[in-house]
Amino acid sequence: xxxxxxxxxxxxxxxxxxxxxxxxxxxxxxxxxxxxxxxxxxxxxxxxxxxxxxxxxxxxxxxxxxxxxxxxxxxxxxxxxxxxxxxxxxxxxxxxxxxxxxxxxxxxxxxxxxxxxxxxxxxxxxxxxxxxxxxxxxxxxxxxxxxxxxxxxxxxxxxxxxxxxxxxxxxxxxxxxxxxxxxxxxxxxxxxxxxxxxxxxxxxxxxxxxxxxxxxxxxxxxxxxxxxxxxxxxxxxxxxxxxxxxxxxxxxxxxxxxxxxxxxxxxxxxxxxxxxxxxxxxxxxxxxxxxxxxxxxxxxxxxxxxxxxxxxxxxxxxxxxxxxxxxxxxxxxxxxxxxxxxxxxxxxxxxxxxxxxxxxxxxxxxxxxxxxxxxxxxxxxxxxxxxxxxxxxxxxxxxxxxxxxxxxxxxxxxxxxxxxxxxxxxxxxxxxxxxxxxxxxxxxx
Amino acid sequence: xxxxxxxxxxxxxxxxxxxxxxxxxxxxxxxxxxxxxxxxxxxxxxxxxxxxxxxxxxxxxxxxxxxxxxxxxxxxxxxxxxxxxxxxxxxxxxxxxxxxxxxxxxxxxxxxxxxxxxxxxxxxxxxxxxxxxxxxxxxxxxxxxxxxxxxxxxxxxxxxxxxxxxxxxxxxxxxxxxxxxxxxxxxxxxxxxxxxxxxxxxxxxxxxxxxxxxxxxxxxxxxxxxxxxxxxxxxxxxxxxxxxxxxxxxxxxxxxxxxxxxxxxxxxxxxxxxxxxxxxxxxxxxxxxxxxxxxxxxxxxxxxxxxxxxxxxxxx
Numbered sequence: 023x024x025x026x027x028x029x030x031x032x033x034x035x036x037x038x039x040x041x042x043x044x045x046x047x048x049x050x051x052x053x054x055x056x057x058x059x060x061x062x063x064x065x066x067x068x069x070x071x072x073x074x075x076x077x078x079x080x081x082x083x084x085x086x087x088x089x090x091x092x093x094x095x096x097x098x099x100x101x102x103x104x105x106x107x108x109x110x111x112x113x114x115x116x117x118x119x120x121x122x123x124x125x126x127x128x129x130x131x132x133x134x135x136x137x138x139x140x141x142x143x144x145x146x147x148x149x150x151x152x153x154x155x156x157x158x159x160x161x162x163x164x165x166x167x168x169x170x171x172x173x174x175x176x177x178x179x180x181x182x183x184x185x186x187x188x189x190x191x192x193x194x195x196x197x198x199x200x201x202x203x204x205x206x207x208x209x210x211x212x213x214x215x216x217x218x219x220x221x222x223x224x225x226x227x228x229x230x231x232x233x234x235x236x237x238x239x240x241x242x243x244x245x246x247x248x249x250x251x252x253x254x255x256x257x258x259x260x261x262x263x264x265x266x267x268x269x270x271x272x273x274x275x276x277x278x279x280x281x282x283x284x285x286x287x288x289x290x291x292x293x294x295x296x297x298x299x300x301x302x303x304x305x306x307x308x309x310x311x312x313x314x315x316x317x318x319x320x321x322x323x324x325x326x327x328x329x330x331x332x333x334x335x336x337x338x339x340x341x342x343x344x345x346x347x348x349x350x351x352x353x354x355x356x357x358x359x360x361x362x363x364x365x366x367x368x369x370x371x372x373x374x375x376x377x378x379x380x381x382x383x384x385x386x387x388x389x390x391x392x393x394x395x396x397x398x399x400x401x402x403x404x405x406x407x408x409x410x411x412x413x414x415x416x417x418x419x420x421x422x423x424x425x426x427x428x429x430x431x432x433x434x435x436x437x438x439x440x441x442x443x444x445x446x447x448x449x450x451x452x453x454x455x456x457x458x459x460x461x462x463x464x465x466x467x
Numbered sequence: 468x469x470x471x472x473x474x475x476x477x478x479x480x481x482x483x484x485x486x487x488x489x490x491x492x493x494x495x496x497x498x499x500x501x502x503x504x505x506x507x508x509x510x511x512x513x514x515x516x517x518x519x520x521x522x523x524x525x526x527x528x529x530x531x532x533x534x535x536x537x538x539x540x541x542x543x544x545x546x547x548x549x550x551x552x553x554x555x556x557x558x559x560x561x562x563x564x565x566x567x568x569x570x571x572x573x574x575x576x577x578x579x580x581x582x583x584x585x586x587x588x589x590x591x592x593x594x595x596x597x598x599x600x601x602x603x604x605x606x607x608x609x610x611x612x613x614x615x616x617x618x619x620x621x622x623x624x625x626x627x628x629x630x631x632x633x634x635x636x637x638x639x640x641x642x643x644x645x646x647x648x649x650x651x652x653x654x655x656x657x658x659x660x661x662x663x664x665x666x667x668x669x670x671x672x673x674x675x676x677x678x679x680x681x682x683x684x685x686x687x688x689x690x691x692x693x694x695x696x697x698x699x700x701x702x703x704x705x706x707x708x709x710x711x712x713x714x715x716x717x718x719x720x721x722x723x724x725x726x727x728x729x730x731x732x733x734x735x736x737x738x739x740x741x742x743x744x745x746x747x748x749x750x751x752x753x754x755x756x757x758x759x760x761x762x763x764x765x766x767x768x769x770x771x772x773x774x775x776x777x778x779x780x781x782x783x
Contacts, residue, residue, distance in 0.1 A: 274537035317532035449655025
């Protein structure tokens, strides 16, 4: 909905436009150090008037303290002491802004190679990623690496912001060369036409960030914000088969509800309705849904993304960690995972490692039996059969689990096709795991 | 148009290709309920940190919904600074008893009275909450502590994960946060460590108020406009009271005000407001050019990284 109202701000007397009801886009930023990500995010917040007066005052004060002539908008987002001291972004920050057309959750991720794991964090739930390059440097190794990681994680939409276009005199030829090179790379990773957009911007001066710039008359595409407002948001796949990882069994045992036994969870994929035949995995018991209960009372059906409580016709044994799935298209049950992992820990991965795998709501012991390939991070082509995976490297592994897991391919379901690899000794999250092959499945589909 | 632009046209007509509208509040509610259930499934002794403010009241409301028709399987923990508004304490007690929730209170005043904590020269007690909070966590062996913190509140909060591991000293290390992937939350921790959990991470102040409106959630009356004796200090309207005001030279006046946040009386300011209802508040918050903390929290003004520094020590 794009209905709006206007109000007068109580503390300044100015008229502001308020969104009434909006849909939401989750996006992440990525790019090399010093490409200006924080400045771009600061500019986006500033120019959409999402920065309130006291926050802006704080930036003006801090910039003046640092002896800067103009306010440094990156100070709006670099919130940690060490970030402000070093002028770099260390960890993901989440930002919220809204326009009358849409509301946005933005994960601002760091560009340092050693923080690629945070790019993975930001991108795992993103529907769109904005990659930055410096117009003077063009597509660099880090750009190709980030694009590959975004493709691997199935981020459906990419934007390449060719930043600092003012530093190359708003030269169309420079932009075209970078845009062509990047688009070719993205296509090789599986992104189709229409899922990659390139925009010449100056985050520092605001060209093509919110307003289209008069300095780039040769560019006829949308400004960054215009694109973010209109890009189709990929909904959770409702046509996929139904999946519900069971989180918790709700048994009130009260006088009012003596026999209530409900299986609580968030629908990971598909739709479930009263009367549907389902199978409880790993046991494989079939039954029917007797009631779909929700936080707002019973409903005839529920879809992906909804937190619900399912009641079943038969008195079957179901507990946390089980998966309730559509009976006619249940996932494969296997204790041999063939998966791609993004290794996120300092400690390298070696074959024979004993780990924990968290898939859905189930955590099981597991053994990494084989490290079959390490992928070139720029192209995701297989390069060798390595001895180990180091921090931020991506590889293909075979994992044997102590108990069988009901898994889907990541390409079919981001939720039931993903898992965490956890260190059993100290609980550290070691890796992001994706069942299946490392190509941009959503973009290619 | 360049050669590249020809390749980047969006497929189809955005008008007809648009997916069905997703209600933002439903998505936020579903995410928060998912987080509550994960914690109930994986931890032994969770607790909900409850201040009586709007965010923690919404938190309790969501917990009730997450486990209905069963009761909430967690107690509440309130860190009472000794400078709380009487209306808020009455609201706290009434809410706990109405829903049959056990209430644990950690008292800053007790710590000051027996010498374990010293009053600060500026009289603010917010930073003093950390010690009683960490003691209560370790004495009760709480292993997961829900907080109503939102990432839109403050720059350091914007960096916080939904599951945030604290070491045995309750400390947060922003450089060593676990990656948080998809909606798979890793709650593993060693004995003595605990996890702070923030189900409202992705909510904004406006989302909170829209949800309060939709769900008809009751709040302490200080959130709505009322007549109150206040005095001005550092550009903020503070309520006159036993927490140290007005001092010499500070003139008490009666004004129509409301509170945007509820915290320690010594450092939480009121805003002049005619917002008597939830609808009025939503209109006011949506149009405000000041953040809730910028408008009403003195402790965040202490330094550029005040919140981060307190969080590192174990504060929320």
